[in-house]
Amino acid sequence: MKLSLGCIADDYTGASDLANTLTRSGLRTVQTIGVPSDDLALPEVDAVVVSLKSRSIEAGLAVTRSRAAEKWLRGRGAGHVLFKICSTFDSTDAGNIGPVMDALRADSGETIVLVTPAFPETGRTVYQGNLFVGSVPLNESPLKDHPLNPMHDSNLVRVLARQSQTKVGLLDLATLARGADAVRERLADLAAKNIGAAIVDAVFDRDLETIGTVALDHRLSVGASGIGLGLARALVASGKVKPAFAGAASGAPVGGPAACLAGSCSQATLAQIANAEKSMAVLHLDPEQIIAGPGEARRALAWASDRISDGPILIASSSTPDQVAALQSRHGRDAAGHAIEQAMADLAEGLVRSGVRRLVVAGGETSGAVVDRLRIPGFLVGAEIAAGVPVLSAVGADSGEMLLALKSGNFGGPEFFSDALKLMR
């Protein structure tokens, strides 16, 4: 197997979002959890997305894990590697986007890296280096209240410069609109000034197509699903990849009980949970009790086992920004987040033990904890539930056949949970 594109994603929901975009753009794609072991049977594919849980860990560890993933992908022939980050640039001044980019840039011998989190399909656009979420700048969007990495600056040139050892420049929309050669010229100018990374404006998919075409001249890029779309379309347009039929994984129904777990505290997820109350049994966990010990998860599993044969259930730890802030001030941000993620993993394990084979998880870190606990080594991409969220079919899982949906906190429409279960038969 010689890969046309290698991808390293800094969380699992982000990886499934990218795998979805690549699949829908015609690339045969598999999502692996971590660097795959040699005995994992992978199908013949054009792209592999290695999922890491490296967005919110210590920067040095994120670098080590990302480098190992890059080495594996290059060893399978990937000439270009995309480091997939969040479309809302989730990170802190301590990293991890800058340090990982710097390390991969050094390893790949790249002079200048194209960086853009734009993903217009989900309302993420970049103009004059400023990231917009829908109609508002990043720092005015709900991301200002993210439990782990609140975003307070929408100017990505500044944000990345604070994290990176290299100088960061801007490649603006006016240049992009003049086409691929103008972009190449501007990149050469920036590189001549010793600038090692360029934040690239992008508002429409056609901007991402231009970016994808130019990025293929390089060995490394950094961005969200939008640049994935650009790279995939450029690979198909250049004839390097023969487009494949999308959603090859939608196979025979898996059946059995279905459950949803929500650990995301995003506005979108809070609204989706409120809507789910109309169509399924919903249990709201007490976050204080979760931190106190394993009793809360045990109580939740007993609640689930009384109801699971009657229809889908949803268990949520999600709270409003004020409640999240209060909990964090009592226990610390990382300790609270970690305890709740581990409780979600306990719940997933218990639910699967009791026969659940269809599982929807809301939240990136939450999904990471759940998928790790279930020891699922990889996924094939099936039908699209909402922009950025596909049905995933587990490959090589101990539990056998299983369908999952890993929802980024901010993605999906108001009826996301029932939309997902309709497609997960």
Ligand SMILES: Nc1ncnc2c1ncn2[C@@H]1O[C@H](COP(=O)(O)OP(=O)(O)O)[C@@H](O)[C@H]1O
């Ligand atoms: N009620 C709560 N209070 C504080 N933190 C919470 C609460 N519920 C969940 N969390 C933590 O918030 C974080 C949410 O992150 P994540 O799962 O990545 O969601 P998103 O996709 O919205 O970013 C996780 O670490 C989770 O454990």
Ligand SMILES: O=C(O)[C@@H](O)C(=O)COP(=O)(O)O
């Ligand atoms: O690019 C995106 O927005 C998503 O793919 C993503 O990475 C989401 O992360 P979480 O919101 O933490 O799930």
